[in-house]
Amino acid sequence: MKADFIDTFKVDSDKVAFDREHRRKINYNIAKYDEAVIRGKLTYVNLPLAKIRAAHIKYKVVNNLDKYLIDFESKFTSRGGKVIWAKDAHEAIKEILLICKKHYIKSVVKSKSMTTEEIEFNEEVKKSGVESIETDLGEFIVQMAGQKPYHIVTPAMHLSKEDVSMLLSSKFGINAESTPEEVTAFVRELLREKFIHAGAGISGANFLIADTGSVCVTENEGNGLLSMSFPPVHIVIAGIEKIIPSLTDLGLYWPLLASHGTGQTMSVYNSIVSGPRKDGEIDGPLDMYVILLDNGRSRVLADEKARQALSCIRCGACLNACPVYKTIGGHTYNSTYSGPIGSVITPFLKDFADFGHLSAASSLCGKCTEVCPVNIPLHKLLLNNRNIMVKKGLIDKQWTRGIKISKMILKSRKLMNMGGGKFKNSMARYFLKSMWGERRKFPEFQPKTFSQIWEQELKSNQ
Numbered sequence: 001m002k003a004d005f006i007d008t009f010k011v012d013s014d015k016v017a018f019d020r021e022h023r024r025k026i027n028y029n030i031a032k033y034d035e036a037v038i039r040g041k042l043t044y045v046n047l048p049l050a051k052i053r054a055a056h057i058k059y060k061v062v063n064n065l066d067k068y069l070i071d072f073e074s075k076f077t078s079r080g081g082k083v084i085w086a087k088d089a090h091e092a093i094k095e096i097l098l099i100c101k102k103h104y105i106k107s108v109v110k111s112k113s114m115t116t117e118e119i120e121f122n123e124e125v126k127k128s129g130v131e132s133i134e135t136d137l138g139e140f141i142v143q144m145a146g147q148k149p150y151h152i153v154t155p156a157m158h159l160s161k162e163d164v165s166m167l168l169s170s171k172f173g174i175n176a177e178s179t180p181e182e183v184t185a186f187v188r189e190l191l192r193e194k195f196i197h198a199g200a201g202i203s204g205a206n207f208l209i210a211d212t213g214s215v216c217v218t219e220n221e222g223n224g225l226l227s228m229s230f231p232p233v234h235i236v237i238a239g240i241e242k243i244i245p246s247l248t249d250l251g252l253y254w255p256l257l258a259s260h261g262t263g264q265t266m267s268v269y270n271s272i273v274s275g276p277r278k279d280g281e282i283d284g285p286l287d288m289y290v291i292l293l294d295n296g297r298s299r300v301l302a303d304e305k306a307r308q309a310l311s312c313i314r315c316g317a318c319l320n321a322c323p324v325y326k327t328i329g330g331h332t333y334n335s336t337y338s339g340p341i342g343s344v345i346t347p348f349l350k351d352f353a354d355f356g357h358l359s360a361a362s363s364l365c366g367k368c369t370e371v372c373p374v375n376i377p378l379h380k381l382l383l384n385n386r387n388i389m390v391k392k393g394l395i396d397k398q399w400t401r402g403i404k405i406s407k408m409i410l411k412s413r414k415l416m417n418m419g420g421g422k423f424k425n426s427m428a429r430y431f432l433k434s435m436w437g438e439r440r441k442f443p444e445f446q447p448k449t450f451s452q453i454w455e456q457e458l459k460s461n462q
């Protein structure tokens with residue numbers, strides 16, 4: 001393991017875990033989410049069956065990605081759209097900048113998309129003089145705060161309404177005590193101008209539909225719809241795993257995503273776009289591009305167990321359920337995808353040496369697996385990652401030695417009974433105290449082992 005990433009993770013975790021104000025905000029927001037999800041799931045007569053079907057279809061797609069992606073490409077290009085395959089973030093950015101150059105684009109409006117976060121879209125295009133403005137309210141807020149999204153569905157979950165009005169007051173001079181309605185009205189007004197002048201709209205894709213060659217975007221504010229239809233060029237950046245086989249599958253995935261993501265029966269805006277504007281149509285972009293991004297997904301696919309993680313529909317439910325996420329917060333992961341799903345895929349998307357430690361940031365309680373709408377066995381995949389870490393020799397040497405010694409002692413009754421509690425306590429403190437942390441009470445050995453007490457009892461009863 002590389003020390004800098006894991007050390008930063010430890011320091012940040014410790015800081016956030018004991019930040020009471022952070023905890024208050026997250027508990028408040030997740031409690032609201034939990035209430036909504038209970039209501040959202042009530043619409044299902046048989047939710048477990050819906051989850052099994054959704055998992056089955058996605059897993060079939062994941063195992064036949066080559067076929068479905070080609071189907072998507074041929075259908076989409078037959079209607080005038082262009083497909084670009086990008087093996088990594090660098091290639092994706094290079095292609096986007098070429099499109100910007102070709103169409104003289106100097107500013108873009110962007111709807112919420114974690115894939116664009118993954119390739120650091122805003123930062124990269126800015127270097128080439130292209131202004132990128134987030135149009136999802138939560139994303140706009142974190143962009144103005146100079147932060148990264150805290151959560152894959154609710155990017156500004158860690159901020160209270162007071163934090164937001166203060167932030168926008170400092171940036172734009174609005175009343176620092178503005179209500180959420182006033183803040184929303186102000187941002188809407190500001191963004192309308194941006195939509196009018198943008199040279200391109202950038203979006204992700206919740207689903208890519210193979211049989212119709214369409215891009216499906218689900219959202220609640222309408223900014224995605226505007227980003228896709230108002231500017232003359234629309235660029236979609238989508239991970240290769242976003243494929244579903246057929247338009248009819250949306251009947252399964254849309255409600256699952258809405259109910260598990262926000263507790264809604266359906267998201268407010270569900271758009272399906274299948275190419276640029278055709279002759280005679282009065283709106284829509286003149287040019288449309290879909291960038292199919294690999295960026296490490298092939299490495300996830302290559303691992304027979306981990307590939308199940310490619311079924312993820314990014315609903316965020318596993319983050320909200322995770323006791324570790326709720327304690328250390330989204331930014332501590334230092335990666336685009338946080339929480340259980342982030343801990344599973346990030347080591348593959350980046351590398352195990354820098355991000356493998358995330359797989360240990362779990363109590364393995366299994367709550368993530370329980371809430372996942374596509375039945376991804378997340379806690380088992382975290383164990384799979386830990387196994388990979390061992391095979392790659394990336395486990396801390398001191399830890400490995402400690403485990404070997406513990407194994408040897410635990411297997412021998414003679415060694416277990418050796419020395420009194422005092423001796424064991426001093427040895428344990430010497431070797432383990434630094435790993436235990438400052439704030440937890442260090443466990444104490446009793447003066448005698450269970451077997452010694454048992455033997456004594458037997459003797460006294462004879």
Ligand code: SF4
Binds near residue numbers: 311313316319368375
């Ligand atoms: S792993 Fe499952 S619960 Fe987590 S974001 Fe993906 S679909 Fe949702």
